[in-house]
Amino acid sequence: MSAPLLELRQLAKSFGGARALRGVDFDLRAGEVHALLGENGAGKSTLIKIVTGAHQPDTGTITVGGTRVADLTPATARALGIACIYQQPALFPDLTVAENIALRLESGGTLRRLDWTTRTQRAQELLQRVGARIAPSAEVRQLSMPEQQLVEIACALGAGARIVIMDEPTASLTQTEQHLLFAVVRELRKSGVGVIYISHRLEEIFALADRVTVLRDGESVGTHAVTAMDEAGLIRLMVGREVKQLYPPSESAPGETVLALRAVGCTASGVRDVTLELRAGEILGLAGLVGAGRTELARVLFGLTPADAGEITLRGERVTLRSPQDAVARGIAYVPEDRRRHGVVLEMPIEENMTMAIHRRIFRGAWLRFAAERSLALEFIRDLAVKCSGPTAVGGSLSGGNQQKISLARWLATKPRLLILDEPTQGVDVGAKSEIHKIIRRLAKEGLAVLLISSDLPEVLGMCDRIGVMRGGKLCAILPGKSDPHAVMAAALGTAEKGAV
Template identity: 40%
Template sequence: MSKKSKEYLLEMNDITVRFPGVLALDKVHFDMYPGEVHALLGENGAGKSTIMKALAGVNRHYEGEIIWKGEPIKAESIVEQNERGISIIFQEMNLLPNLTVAENIFFGRHPTDSMGMVLWDKMNNDARELLDSIGTNIREDALIKDLTVGAMQMVEIAKALSFESDLVIMDEPTSALTNKETENLFEVIEKLKQRDVGIVYISHRLEEIDLLADRITILRDGKYILTEKKENLSREDLISNMVGREIDDFYPRVEVEVGDIALKVENLNQELNGLKDISFFARAGETTGFYGLMGAGRTELMRAIYGADHYDSGDVYIWGEKTNIKSCEDGKNKGIAFLTEDRKTQGLILDFSISENISITNIDALISNFKINLKEEKERNQELVSKLQVKTPSIQQKTLNLSGGNQQKVVICKWLNSDSNIFIFDEPTRGIDVGAKTEIYSIINSLKEEGNAVIVVTSELPELLGVSDHIYVMSNGRISGEFDNDTLATANQKSVMRYATKEY
């Protein structure tokens, strides 16, 4: 055995993974030292999650060599890898909704007495200690189905840490976390490093990579590109190596003649979600940005406008006409497209094909004599997929097999297939790589140029400032600040955060 192998905690050599019709990984290399944060970067579909699922024992069908603590191993199952000291925080949360937080953390590993009876108090106390260690006040006896997406992510983190592993894989761990939860996670990572635990960190948020990473490995299109110390790579180096090209203008802007007010909300109130006296408008040819911290009420406001949730009082005007939207069907019929923040459960039917997902919003237009016109459906959907450059061998491919960025494009295709003229994007680039982000921004610009009104709800300040023509900031269920045409030039991260933290 080489001296080099003894120094590494982990070596993965020539890892190859094949899916039907797709070479997902092509002889990829990855290694880890004890006590380091090794960032794994690449666009969606580059193979980051695929190689880590091979390491974690989720995907047993791989070729190549894995050396763990100097010894060759075969990753046959996730249970076996957990026992070896390798755990993973999944990007797609892997929790059982009808069980408690504690039961999920210790699922299959419940502490028992000599008679095999579960020691419920010990399990709950151990879960409480883990939750406290990552700085969350989530109740250990709460049911998973009653938690927010961010809280579920914290439970996933606690679960991974419960194995006391020597290597923890974190796949987009902060995508649904608040700023405070993210800070707590970073403190946990620092403590793990001090214990010589290796961290594989996958994220599209390059500012997190700047803060955390010791080394960086970049994959592109299933191939290994480079491994380098963080200090030797600039932000431009990272982006160009990930996408294989230079991105000159990350937030491409277009000047569009502003049209009429497409959506106007006056004095909207909703006691259930704490929305209070909200008034705003969105015009055709503009991108109206909404920002706020977790719990500010942004998503709740958009759901109420679209008809997903009832609001108690207030008026909504669509193209100048007062309207009463009582359901999602009403919202769609009024020309509102709502691209939800959770595309996997609310935006798509993952077991359906790309074509089937696109057709959902306008299936009636394809029906003639009680039959779907399959030829017209194929032509229309293929045109949309080509227009948005969805990377897929066929529109008949299941949507679950697409990368996050391409799934988001399918959601957009679905709504472009409708008769919408007001587009609400809720966290449109969450979990999407930098290359796909610029493509989404270009799509937003195209919608503006076609005379639509676009609303973008985002938790990323650079994105808010980069794409918005008009900004509203929310805090505690209220509009706490606004930057219009006259004041937009004064909008920066500090001024926006001042409004976002305003107390009522």
Template identity: 60%
Template sequence: MSLLRLQDVSKAYGGVRALRAVSFDLRPGEIHALVGENGAGKSTLVRILTGAVEADSGTVEIEGRRVEHADPVAMRALGVAPIYQQPALLPDLTVAENVAMGLERGGPWRRIDWPGRRERARQLLARVGADIDVDAPAHGLRMAEQQLVEIARALGADARILLMDEPTAALTDREAERLFERIRGLRAHGVGVVYISHRLEEVASLADRVSVLRDGELVATREMAEVDRNELIRLMVGREIQALFPKRTVPRGDVVLAAEGLGCRASGIHGVSFDVRAGEIVGFAGLVGAGRTELARVLFGLTPADEGVIRLRGAAVRISTPAEAVGLGLAYLPEDRRRHGIIAEMSIAANTTLAALRTISRAGFLDFAAEREIAASYQQRFAIKAPSIDAAVATLSGGNQQKVALARWLATRPSVLVLDEPTQGVDVGAKAEIHGLIVDLAAQGLAILLISSELPEVLGMSDRVVVMRAGTVAGGLDGAAATQEAVMTLALGHQPRLSA
């Protein structure tokens, strides 16, 4: 008997059909991967399974019993626990309080066992290999830490059906592998896992079966051992993708940005030295907490440096604010696009010019014709899929939102572009498109710093790799020396072996 079965499930929003007669099942002790491009219907399927929305037609069964009029509370009681791509913690509560949400029973006037609550949170976090202060407020956690708290909370619910939607989107390879070990342990105890990921290497290593959604329809369900990566991509996008990492050699110019002994006590950054040339992509690798994002924030003036020197084209500069950074030709695409990269409720046109308002202002008034011209040019250049530049960015897929965020900073005409997790949470087709855009920008002479937790992305896109550990540079790797083994060796505090 299946743990979970969907039969001919359909769902439409207005006139848009999100799911069309989708049938899907999950066996006890199985990891069943669900893959597809953004907009394929994966998130709608998860919302139906959690009771957040109701299907227009079709049936949902759990252990052979049909579920009628499901809601989130009822589905949780039936053993369904979701873990979403974007953490949904309450920012002003502590880690322990967030873990306790939905796990503790009792009325509003019950006495809370605070030591017991903290100890349970510590135990659950230890199960996912997370060393996080349970008394820390959630708003102070990095995205990767928030994701681990979400996973720990779901494990605490003793779920029989676990819905994991991009659970490793903000995790390093090492943290992800710890999570995979835990998922395999759950499988061994009979838990069924629906695993959604754009990282096909994860799917290949974890899943027993894989189902592919495209344009709201189920196009295939296969045993994982019987399908390879190229076939999965073809099923997902309906076409061949020639190169996921379309890196090409371009002439390198002079050094545009250099850091010498850079440090910031507030960010834990110290003694950082590196340089990047025009036309060059320098990848920054390291474990979560190594200081890569903190370095990006120092360079952009969000947390100004208090030691060392930043040089732009050889001249020492002081960057105390983001406005100063933009004025000097720096642009920064942050890792959390929903919080810092876009304003979801605003239009594509407004988002595109948000960082360059001075260039489209005349006597204190915005030139809306100029705004629309700039936005339309980037929509065409980046192939942003939207009905018009007046569409709210919230209505776009993750990949198209990221293109808008990138356009916003390119509109400032920077000479240095800092990209922090530029393809996080986007599908394989959009990832290839964004990689192509990055390579094109390097060919146009931009100096690019690429921060990514995906080692294949760092290695496939970078001319050189800088590895960070504990807030400083652990080492640099060029050309053939930049391998996954060498990067991880430096990230863990060792020196890579040199080939003879």
């Protein structure tokens, strides 16, 4: 067999005292999808950053196409055919798709400058190869996130990439977009490209990958053919113990009505005519396709885009929520989606990140405050299994999934009456996911009303007492918690009769 596309031997990397990688072996063959799996903080992104030349390893060797490479830089990595597709694509929003592709492909000076007809044609061809129905003349700012990802993949293909890396590419994709992406990945594999695929969703790994390498605490603990593994086996390798993915049972009888909406709408964000009730101790799920209006409704309830129609009642009192301050004052907490961009202050210590939403409430005296802040932070670090060197480490030193846990903790610390969670377990590993589920359950049992937005259908079905389904800005059905997944999907797609609202 020919040399592997990429071979890593005993790669190690520390940040200050923290050892992110300590002896990783990995190889990638032409025409395979090789999944990289591991808990939050296991070292996946660090490994990728080394392969793309963003970080230098402390020790270990990198071999690309049979040739040892020392001092890999982003430019040499690109020249060697290594491309990384990020979850947040890095395109120029004001330029067209064709302009972006041209910039990317011609900036290295390797390609002859082309005229615009040729550029547009080339963009068209590349977009077709990735199955994207996007006009080369479209401005990037008008494209959805997944469309931008496809443009990134088109750029990678155009640059002749042989090694394509995807770090949690599906985290914010709908099912349809996910299927499209999978088709593209399979095309890449067929054409001999090697794909490194990172995801916390095991079902994706089984659907897509040929082999899987598991990282634990910065070490590779094994590479296996996916067909030789099952879910429990992978989890055991990853966590080093059994994790049961059982959803904690509902134990609380719903209490008083916390939130009541009557024909609530917001013209600016397209939310229309939403009527629902949510009681203390209840977890109400919001299912629907991405863009169905779930996040928009959450933003209305948090006063970010105030309602301009209907009535909002909180514990029997009619209210107007014009700003997040209004919402917080009335006991509403909102953990937004896309916490990687909005969640964590990278320069700020973890403990301050966790308590910044409650600073006014953590007493007067500075010392008392420090003590309270510290003990609260330690509690959350333990409960959510945040992998960090301690409560004083800065937010930016955490892995992606651990940053998400921090922003979740921040809002949990406010002890709200109504907690709105937008995709709370996206990007967190299986162990932490079940911890977060337990915490949500516990909060409901303590009398919180929870609105849980999630695109993870098993999570919605497993966690929620009732499931509201949104479509086109409207609440189109409310189904009981133990519904059939097909019923939820049918309602979300609009192929079902109206449920009992």
